[in-house]
Amino acid sequence: MTVHRHFDKELSLLKEKLLTMASLAESMIHKAVKSLMERNQGLSEQVNAEEKKLNLLEIEIDDLCLKLLALKQPMAKDLRLITSAMRIDSELERIGDMAVNITQSVAVLIKQPQLKPYIDIPRMADLAQKVVRDSLDSFIKQDVKLARSVLARDDEIDALKDQIFRELLTFMISDPSSIQRALELILISRHLERIGDHATNIAENVIYLVQGKDIRHHIEEVEPRRHR
Amino acid sequence: MTVHRHFDKELSLLKEKLLTMASLAESMIHKAVKSLMERNQGLSEQVNAEEKKLNLLEIEIDDLCLKLLALKQPMAKDLRLITSAMRIDSELERIGDMAVNITQSVAVLIKQPQLKPYIDIPRMADLAQKVVRDSLDSFIKQDVKLARSVLARDDEIDALKDQIFRELLTFMISDPSSIQRALELILISRHLERIGDHATNIAENVIYLVQGKDIRHHIEEVEPRRHR
Numbered sequence: 001m002t003v004h005r006h007f008d009k010e011l012s013l014l015k016e017k018l019l020t021m022a023s024l025a026e027s028m029i030h031k032a033v034k035s036l037m038e039r040n041q042g043l044s045e046q047v048n049a050e051e052k053k054l055n056l057l058e059i060e061i062d063d064l065c066l067k068l069l070a071l072k073q074p075m076a077k078d079l080r081l082i083t084s085a086m087r088i089d090s091e092l093e094r095i096g097d098m099a100v101n102i103t104q105s106v107a108v109l110i111k112q113p114q115l116k117p118y119i120d121i122p123r124m125a126d127l128a129q130k131v132v133r134d135s136l137d138s139f140i141k142q143d144v145k146l147a148r149s150v151l152a153r154d155d156e157i158d159a160l161k162d163q164i165f166r167e168l169l170t171f172m173i174s175d176p177s178s179i180q181r182a183l184e185l186i187l188i189s190r191h192l193e194r195i196g197d198h199a200t201n202i203a204e205n206v207i208y209l210v211q212g213k214d215i216r217h218h219i220e221e222v223e224p225r226r227h228r
Numbered sequence: 229m230t231v232h233r234h235f236d237k238e239l240s241l242l243k244e245k246l247l248t249m250a251s252l253a254e255s256m257i258h259k260a261v262k263s264l265m266e267r268n269q270g271l272s273e274q275v276n277a278e279e280k281k282l283n284l285l286e287i288e289i290d291d292l293c294l295k296l297l298a299l300k301q302p303m304a305k306d307l308r309l310i311t312s313a314m315r316i317d318s319e320l321e322r323i324g325d326m327a328v329n330i331t332q333s334v335a336v337l338i339k340q341p342q343l344k345p346y347i348d349i350p351r352m353a354d355l356a357q358k359v360v361r362d363s364l365d366s367f368i369k370q371d372v373k374l375a376r377s378v379l380a381r382d383d384e385i386d387a388l389k390d391q392i393f394r395e396l397l398t399f400m401i402s403d404p405s406s407i408q409r410a411l412e413l414i415l416i417s418r419h420l421e422r423i424g425d426h427a428t429n430i431a432e433n434v435i436y437l438v439q440g441k442d443i444r445h446h447i448e449e450v451e452p453r454r455h456r
Contacts, residue, residue, distance in 0.1 A: 066307065073301040079294065086311060087318070169411070173404045179397065186411075 007072050014064055014085055015140055021057045021092040022136035024050055026129045028099035029195060033125035035103060036188070037118060039110040044103035054096040061089040080212075084205050088139060091198040095132060098191040098198075105184040105191075115171065115181040121188060124160045127153060128195040135202035142210050150203035157196035164189040235300050242292055242313055243368055249285045249320040250364035252278055254357045256327035257423060261353035263331060264416070265346060267338040272331035282324040289317040312437050316367060319426040323360060326419040326426075333412040333419075343399065343409040349416060352388045355381060356423040363430035372438050378431035385424035392417040 028047045035043035065086045068074065074082060109115075131150045138147035168182040256275045263271035293314045296302065302310060337343075359378045366375035396410040 066311065069297065069311070070303055070307055075298055079298055083294065083297070083311070083314060086314070090315070169407065172400065172407050176401045176404055179400050179407070183397070183411075183414075 007068075007074070007078075010064070010068055010072075011078070011081070014061065014068070014082070017057060017061050017064070018085060018088060018092070019136060019140065021054060021061070021089060022132055024054050024057070025092050025095040025099070026132050028054070028096055029102075029125055029129050029132070029192075032099045032102040032106065033122055033188075033192075036106045036109060037122060039114075041107065041110065044106055047099050047103050051096045051100050054093055058089045058093040062086055080209050084139070084209050087205055088136075088202050091201050092132075092136075095195050095198045098195050101191045102188050105188045108184050109181060112181055115178055115185065118185075120160050120164050120167075121185065121192070124157055124164075124189060124192040127157050127160070128192045128199070131157070131196055131199035131203075135199040135206070138203055138206045139209075142206070144207055144210050147203040147206040147210075150199055154196040154200045157193055161189045161193040235296075235302070235306075238292070238296055238300075239306070239309070242289065242296070242310070245285060245289050245292070246313060246316060246320070247364060247368065249282060249289070249317060250360060252282050252285070253320050253323040253327070254360050256282070256324055257330075257353055257357050257360070257420075260327045260330040260334065261350055261416075261420075264334045264337060265350060267342075269335065269338065272334055275327050275331050279324045279328050282321055286317045286321040290314055308437050308440075312367070312433050315433055316364075316430050319430050320360075320364075323423050323426050326423050329419045330416050333416045336412050337409060340409055343406055343413065348388050348392050348395075349413065349420070352385055352392075352417060352420040355385050355388070356420045356427070359385070359424055359427035359431075363427040363434070366431055366434045367437075370434070370438050372435055375431040375434040375438075378427055382424040382428045385421055389417045389421040 028050050031043045031050075032047050035041065035047070065082050068082050069079075072078075131153050134146055134153075135150045137143065138150065165186055168186050171178045172182045256278050259271045259278075260275050263269065263275070293310050296310050297307075300306075359381050362374055362381075363378045365371065366378065393414055396414055399406045400410045
């Protein structure tokens with residue numbers, strides 16, 4: 001009894017740490033894009049500082065998972081929960097990397113005049129933040145419906161990325177002086193798209209965890225998903 | 229005694245399956261870039277077919293790992309070996325995704341006249357294949373030195389990516405009709421670079437596995453590594 005109660009406490013701690021990671025990742029996406037919108041280098045620096053915290057959390061969570069696996073020897077569902085947590089923390093860490101990558105493009109962009117009003121990029125960023133949050137919530141609540149909604153919204157993010165690409169291509173062709181800035185904006189849209197892919201990976205993991213079937217590759221009616 | 233021998237046999241099977249995944253991933257990189265060089269769409273189709281095999285192998289390996297964790301309740305080193313295998317198969321699967329992404333750019337490129345002779349892209353592809361193979365070999369042989377050499381060569385791949393970017397930027401600026409092809413070549417170089425990043429992740433995992441210390445983030449003298 002005491003052993004079980006202790007184990008439950010450690011699982012709660014694990015979930016709490018994953019939620020902290022997700023909040024941090026969300027905040028990094030928000031600040032990275034705000035840094036572009038407000039041409040504010042200081043916000044980019046905050047993102048870089050936060051990445052270090054995110055990395056430490058990943059290590060803490062992995063250590064906790066290994067400890068739980070070794071000491072508690074969990075079976076079935078708990079085992080899958082813990083191995084999922086080890087995958088999810090690595091997805092969240094990569095989301096942080098993408099936010100840092102965005103700040104690198106922002107650094108180039110805010111040294112030059114703004115190419116165009118930014119409309120689709122903040123929309124993509126909002127969507128990206130929401131799917132990150134919802135993918136984690138779906139894990140915590142074991143909510144397959146919410147996890148599936150992440151998959152659907154990732155398709156919207158992909159469509160925005162394609163739209164941004166086409167628009168910037170016409171900018172580049174009509175005005176070669178816009179090429180470098182357009183390229184950086186294309187890169188930002190791709191980083192945001194990859195954030196959506198990482199949230200999708202988390203959501204697919206949740207569906208697997210709850211339903212015990214693997215939807216990562218073709219097994220269901222969903223289109224095969226790739227990390228583009 | 230028999231239990232141990234059986235466990236060793238299952239660990240060997242696990243390693244074998246990971247090596248099969250790595251060979252397949254290598255072959256996909258090779259064919260994707262050969263498809264560009266030889267303007268041969270058929271090779272791209274082979275890559276797409278091979279991705280399905282890679283995905284199935286990932287699921288098989290995950291299932292085997294979960295089975296080993298649940299039934300054998302391994303301790304310490306074996307536990308870390310198995311959780312590492314679950315990370316490594318997912319890196320290899322993503323390497324396959326990158327090869328598929330390359331074929332998507334190739335499909336666009338081979339419909340148009342070749343923009344320039346390709347020199348750096350096949351060099352990047354060779355390097356990428358080698359780091360994939362060596363990262364897996366370092367896992368199988370538990371060879372930290374080999375794992376560290378992967379980290380060093382990933383820096384070469386990154387440098388080539390920057391060189392390709394700069395060169396293609398000048399193409400785009402001097403000739404707007406080159407923009408679309410140049411963009412696709414930039415994307416290919418980024419996919420190859422990400423393959424290097426995935427191999428780096430595998431190598432870092434090996435160093436952690438052997439030395440029991442986490443070098444993923446700052447803990448050693450190495451530069452923090454990101455998934456760009």
